[in-house]
Amino acid sequence: MITNVVENLTKTRNRLLKEISGLSYEQLNKKPDEGTWSIAQVCHHLYLSESVFTQAIIYGLNKSNGKKADPKPVQLAVDRTQKAKAPDMIVPGDEPLELEKITELLNQSRNVFFEFYHQLEDKSILKEKSTKHPLLGYTPLDQWVDLIYLHEERHIEQIREIKSLL
Secondary structure (H helix, E strand, C coil), X not given: CHHHHHHHHHHHHXXXXXXXXXXXXXXXXXXXXXXXXXXXXXXXXXXXXXHHHHHHHHHHHHCCCCCCCCCCCHHHHHCCCCCCCXXXXXXXXXXXXXXXXXXXXXXXXXXXXXXXXXXXXXXXXXXXXEEEECCCEEXXXXXXXXXXXXXXXXXXXXXXXXXXXX
16 A cells, blocks of 8 residues: 555656646746636645645544544545635645745655655554545545545646646
């Protein structure tokens, strides 16, 4: 399981970084329209999301009454026809960002996750405990881990879409 998770996270992150590399400051920060995030904002959202997901997983592990939850259809996270409003805590700010800062933030959240994940001796505990997801309800912690890269996949597609509109 660990190899697969690390591999999926690494592969997806590399795709994201490839998608944004070489974009100018203007391209990163331009919104196609008022109701759409810029590419920089999408990346900031991914940083915030990964940070919150990591905190949620740690919280779920540390809960003494952590219960097992039924698996959720987390693979739907990549379906962009299913719109979801981001909870306030993971809505990006309006301030423009340089590519270097975006990369730094993304590396920071991933390093924090990997530091936690690699210290976890028994990964099977992630299947046994859950915590509440704002859209899915109680979700097994191993699926929260999967959501990190599935959610990123969704937003890679969004970035491609934004790039085509610029």
